[in-house]
Amino acid sequence: MDRRILFINPNASSSCTAGIAxxxxxxxxxxxxxxxxxxxxxxxxxxxxFRVAEPLCRVIEATPADAYVIACVSDPGLEAARTATDRPVLGMFRCAVAAxxxxxxxxxxxxxxxxxxxxHRRILAGMGVEARMAGWVPLNLPMEALTDAVAPQRRIAEAAQRLADEGAEVVILGCAGMAGHVAVAREAAGVPVIEPCRAAAAAAVLAAMEEVVAPVSA
Known part of the structure; x- marks a missing residue:
């Protein structure tokens, strides 16, 4: 089945966009x-x-697709973007939490x-799952450091291990810029790691399929 799913990175970082791809x-x-x-x-x-909401809408309106993903793990402009199309529009953080x-x-x-x-708390509260978050640890690194192949690994490993120690049974990487660091987080935490780009891709593929598959007759 031919399909087109468009991931829109709302920042201008070329290294982040490459990591998502x-x-x-x-x-x-x-x-x-x-x-x-x-x-x-x-x-x-x-x-x-808030700044990126309208530009995201304009990209969606100008680019036909079967589904769209806001490729940032704070789901900016998601509610506005959903008004710009009748196709599914997904937020990475919501997809990662569900996964x-x-x-x-x-x-x-x-x-x-x-x-x-x-x-993140706003999204979790809206999903009704904030109480199930065992911990939240920020890296406080610039995007270009985060997307480097080596530079953030120690910090990511420390954060992942801390979250596991605090009771997390699964760890979510809370930025698309961390997409290349799944293995180091998994090794440090010893628990499953959810990478939001992949979680959103899986959800978007399903959503796109549901858009074109005819209902099953009773």
């Missing part, structure tokens, strides 16, 4: 990644979060920066 490559053809050229270097503050809770009862999150916590 690498993470979803195993899902095969039809998954594409783009970014907002005039977006912020990273989604750090609430102003960044985590399919694996275990308690999850932990490795955050991008401390400023991300209020946005």
């Amino acid at each position: 690498d993470a979803i490559a195993p899902f095969g053809p039809g998954l594409e990644v783009t970014s907002l050229a005039d977006g912020p270097p990273a989604i750090v503050t609430w102003r960044d979060w 985590a809770l399919a694996r275990a009862e308690r999850f932990g999150v490795i955050g991008f920066t401390a400023a991300s916590l209020p946005r």
Whole structure:
């Protein structure tokens, strides 16, 4: 079945966009990644979060697809983006949390920066699952350091181990920039690790299929 699923990175980091593309490559053809050229270097503050909502809507309106993914793990502009199309629009953090809770009862999150916590809490409260978060540990690294192949590994390992010690039975990588660091987090934590790009890809493929498959006759 031909399909087109568009991942939209709302920041302007080329290394982050490349990492997203690498993470979803195993899902095969039809998954594409783009970014907002005039977006912020990273989604750090609430102003960044609100700033990208309208540009995301414009990309969706101009680019036909079977499903869309807001490729940032604070799901910026998701509610607005859903008004720009009748196709599914998914947020990475929501997909990652759903995937985590399919694996275990308690999850932990490795955050991008401390400023991300209020946005994550808002999403978790909306999903009704905030009480199931065992811990949340920020890295407080710039995006270009986070996407480096080596530089953030020690910090990621320390955060993953701490979350496991705090009772997390599964760990979520809380930024698309961490997509290349699943193995180091898993080894340090000793529990499953959810990478949000892949979690969103799996959910988007299912959503796109549901859009085109005819209902089963009774």
